[in-house]
Amino acid sequence: MTNCLEIDDLDAVTVERILSNAMKWKMPDAAAPQVLAGKGVALVFEKPSARTRTSTEMAVATLGGHPIYIRPEEVGFDTRETVEDVGRTLASYTSVVAARTFSHDTLVRIAAVVEVPVINLLSDVAHPCQALADVLTLREHYGSVEGRRLVFVGDGNNVAASLAYACALTGLEFAISSPVGYELPELVVDRARNLGGSIETYIEPSDAVEGADAVYADVFTSMGQEEQRAQRIESFARYQVDSALMAMAKPSAVFMHCMPAHRGEEVAADVIDGPQSIIWSQAANRMDSVRALIAELLEGA
Ligand code: CP
Ligand code: NVA
Numbered sequence: 001m002t003n004c005l006e007i008d009d010l011d012a013v014t015v016e017r018i019l020s021n022a023m024k025w026k027m028p029d030a031a032a033p034q035v036l037a038g039k040g041v042a043l044v045f046e047k048p049s050a051r052t053r054t055s056t057e058m059a060v061a062t063l064g065g066h067p068i069y070i071r072p073e074e075v076g077f078d079t080r081e082t083v084e085d086v087g088r089t090l091a092s093y094t095s096v097v098a099a100r101t102f103s104h105d106t107l108v109r110i111a112a113v114v115e116v117p118v119i120n121l122l123s124d125v126a127h128p129c130q131a132l133a134d135v136l137t138l139r140e141h142y143g144s145v146e147g148r149r150l151v152f153v154g155d156g157n158n159v160a161a162s163l164a165y166a167c168a169l170t171g172l173e174f175a176i177s178s179p180v181g182y183e184l185p186e187l188v189v190d191r192a193r194n195l196g197g198s199i200e201t202y203i204e205p206s207d208a209v210e211g212a213d214a215v216y217a218d219v220f221t222s223m224g225q226e227e228q229r230a231q232r233i234e235s236f237a238r239y240q241v242d243s244a245l246m247a248m249a250k251p252s253a254v255f256m257h258c259m260p261a262h263r264g265e266e267v268a269a270d271v272i273d274g275p276q277s278i279i280w281s282q283a284a285n286r287m288d289s290v291r292a293l294i295a296e297l298l299e300g301a
Contacts, residue, residue, distance in 0.1 A: 002297050003111050003118040005104070007128040008165040008195055014296060015132070015169045022136050022285070022292035032291055035298050036065025042090040043121070044099040046072045046106075047223045051259060051286050052121050052129065056098060059291035068094065077101075083109045091116045096294060102224050117297035119290075124224065127158045130258045131166035132293060133285040137278055138172070138214060140285070141254060146171040150256075151212040151249070153177055153205045154239050154266055155232075156184030159218045159258050164188060168197025175200040177208035179235045205238065205245055212249035216256040217241045217266045233265070242268035246276060254278045 003009055010018070025032040041060045045053060053069060060067040075086045087110035090097050096117050101107055104123035111118040120128055138145045150167055152160045156178045164184065167174035174197060176184055183201060192199045202208040209215055220236040221229045246255060255267070255277045263269040272279060 001115060001117060004128050004293060004297060005107050005111060005118065005120045005123075006126045006165060007131050007162050008169065008191070009128075010169070010296075012169045015135075015166070018132065018289070018292045018296050019136050019139060019170075021295065022132075022288040023140070025291065026288045032062050033295060033299070034064030035295050036060060036063040036095065038064075040066045040068055040094040041096040041098060041294070042068050042070060042094045044070045044072070044075060044086075044090070044097075044101075045121070046077070046099070046101050047122070049100060049121070051283055052100060055286035056121065056129075056290050058287050059294060060096075062287075063291060063294060065095070077106060084113045086110075087114050087118075090114075095298060117294075119293070119297070122158060124222075125158055125161060127162045127258065128166075129286065129290050129293065130159055131162035132289040133282055134163060134216075134256060134258070135166050135170050135172070136285045136289045137256070137282045138254075139170075140281065141278060142213065147173070148213040149173040149175065149211050150214045150216060151175045151177070151208045152216045152218075153208065153241050153245070154218050154236060155182050155220060155222065156188070157182075157218065157222055160184055161188045163216065164192040164197065164199055165195060168192045168195035168199070173198040173200075175202065175208045175212070177202040177205045177239070179203070179239060182235065205241075206248055209245055209249045212253050214254050214256050215241055215246060215249050217261075218258055219260065219262060220266050236266070240264075240266060240268060241271055243270055243274075246271055256282055259283060 091114035098119035100121040
């Protein structure tokens with residue numbers, strides 16, 4: 001059974017097929033295969049979501065299936081019953097179990113006991129569905145991504161880690177600049193390099209963005225880190241993507257953000273709302289990419 005707990009659960013050929021199908025099925029005259037006809041997908045969210053929940057529900061519906069959104073208090077991971085018991089219960093009615101969890105280990109525990117694909121809808125260490133949409137967006141924008149340079153500015157957290165792997169799998173160069181103490185873990189850098197990726201790490205944003213085809217920002221304070229917010233605002237003060245930083249990238253560079261975004265914190269309003277921003281394509285592509293991912297996990301579409 002193939003899961004997608006992190007994007008490198010898939011190999012480069014599979015990622016390529018998913019991206020191709022995502023592009024194909026978004027054409028007005030194309031229809032996605034009804035691989036979920038008569039079937040359900042469980043979607044458990046321990047944290048809030050606008051894009052992930054809605055895009056995944058629509059992906060399931062347009063594959064002919066029934067999405068079941070489940071709030072954390074309903075299943076009560078390890079409070080009402082064990083994570084394993086919840087996972088097996090949900091898998092007995094559905095064909096895919098997808099979850100957004102605080103701890104990545106919760107997903108690993110579900111995957112260990114169920115016989116349906118498990119999809120990570122964001123954990124503390126990974127956001128593979130976002131990375132898939134982001135590569136799709138760059139591919140649409142540039143025609144192909146091979147040899148393009150994506151520079152992430154900010155926290156070496158879940159979104160950055162999945163992007164590093166996605167870049168490695170698709171031939172994009174990846175660079176990241178983070179404040180000391182918030183770098184991408186060495187294990188992540190090594191894992192991306194082992195996939196054949198070109199990964200550069202920097203402290204100074206201005207050193208990283210030179211030659212960038214895409215400059216990417218995420219929030220300074222992720223969900224679950226709210227009590228660190230004051231410290232993080234201070235630590236990341238020099239990591240706002242503003243027009244001066246964008247001017248150091250290639251003139252043709254695009255600005256990307258997974259959203260939710262905070263104008264005036266990690267990105268200046270004139271950048272995220274300006275002509276270089278492709279955030280709305282990224283957001284829209286969440287549906288197309290997760291739809292192709294689900295089809296692949298079910299059928300090898
Ligand atoms: N980018 C993303 O995952 O957005 P949501 O938190 O709104 O799902
Ligand atoms: N790093 C952010 C991403 C949100 C989509 C978080 O984990 O909250």
